[in-house]
């Protein structure tokens with residue numbers, strides 16, 4: 492039975508929406524947010540400025556940005572009851588699962604829903620951008636039996652997150668590098684988690700359910716979970732002498748090498764280029780990560796083997812090395828991705844609401860018809 496359309500596994504190449512939020516040219520390695528190249532935004536803008544640009548389709552004026560930052564600063568704290576709920580999470584649970592649960596729980600505490608009101612959209616944007624980092628940092632401390640660290644009002648968005656992780660004020664260069672990482676991960680066209688957010692948004696549910704869907708989708712190792720896997724892989728390889736044999740083994744076993752390959756990019760991901768620069772900047776100031784040489788050798792060997800197939804380092808390949816140098820535990824790498832991507836998900840949520848039609852694709856049925864019903868006692 493056919494539906495008249497060609498079936499494409501993974502919907503590869505099928506437009507699922509029209510969007511003006513971001514653009515990727517996978518052959519040339521170009522990424523733009525609202526038409527502005529990622530290299531320029533990474534150098535010149537803060538993450539919150541980029542979030543504003545993505546969501547409201549304009550770079551904020553000085554006063555708009557100050558108001559936005561101040562509103563977010565005023566909403567960073569989470570309710571005691573949310574903290575109490577998080578205290579009951581198992582300490583062995585993955586932080587992405589903790590984040591998905593806490594993000595969904597916000598819908599219980601902020602149950603007003605007025606999707607057609609700009610003030611409701613603004614408040615939801617502020618609340619989610621403000622509270623998601625606090626929830627990630629709180630779970631990280633609570634799972635070790637510590638009390639969460641309250642947000643520090645004298646610190647900006649990125650610095651405050653690093654502070655809530657350790658209770659130490661980060662150096663300015665650390666905050667700046669982390670802020671740039673957030674910008675790099677803020678948005679990336681129609682990927683799995685964004686699609687998941689949009690499908691959920693199209694039912695006109697609340698934005699917290701939208702974020703929870705997206706977080707759950709980002710958690711998988713083929714999507715946001717790969718950056719955590721990259722560090723595990725580098726540790727497993729251990730030294731540059733083992734790189735070639737590791738790659739040969741992966742080829743023989745048809746096993747994918749984490750941090751390489753992308754559905755869209757057929758050259759090195761432009762975000763990987765910037766992240767590698769940030770890693771080197773950090774290593775210069777604080778000493779090199781012992782696995783950086785392994786990563787460089789791996790990139791060389793994978794490029795030689797797979798470059799012709801268009802498989803190059805993706806965004807996840809160098810981000811883990813940066814995060815580890817910033818003192819972030821490896822199972823928080825994907826939650827960091829989520830903290831940043833909330834900006835893009837919110838932009839798509841808002842865009843979807845403006846043109847909404849519930850997602851209802853079709854399927855090609857491959858089962859049988861007119862089967863006889865077999866009574867229970869006759870079944871084999």
Ligand code: ACO
Nearest residue numbers: 712713714715717746747748749750751752753754805807
């Ligand atoms: N290592 C080795 N071979 C690879 C890799 C890799 N990392 N990625 C793709 N290939 C090969 C596949 O084996 C396949 O080969 P074949 O044609 O001989 O069968 C071919 O390239 C196409 O691969 P697909 O998986 O079909 O490509 P797809 O576009 O579906 O996958 C994906 C993209 C999922 C990212 C894939 O490259 C992958 O699994 N990479 C490793 C995980 C990873 O790093 N994920 C993070 C992606 S970035 C992000 O989500 C934020």
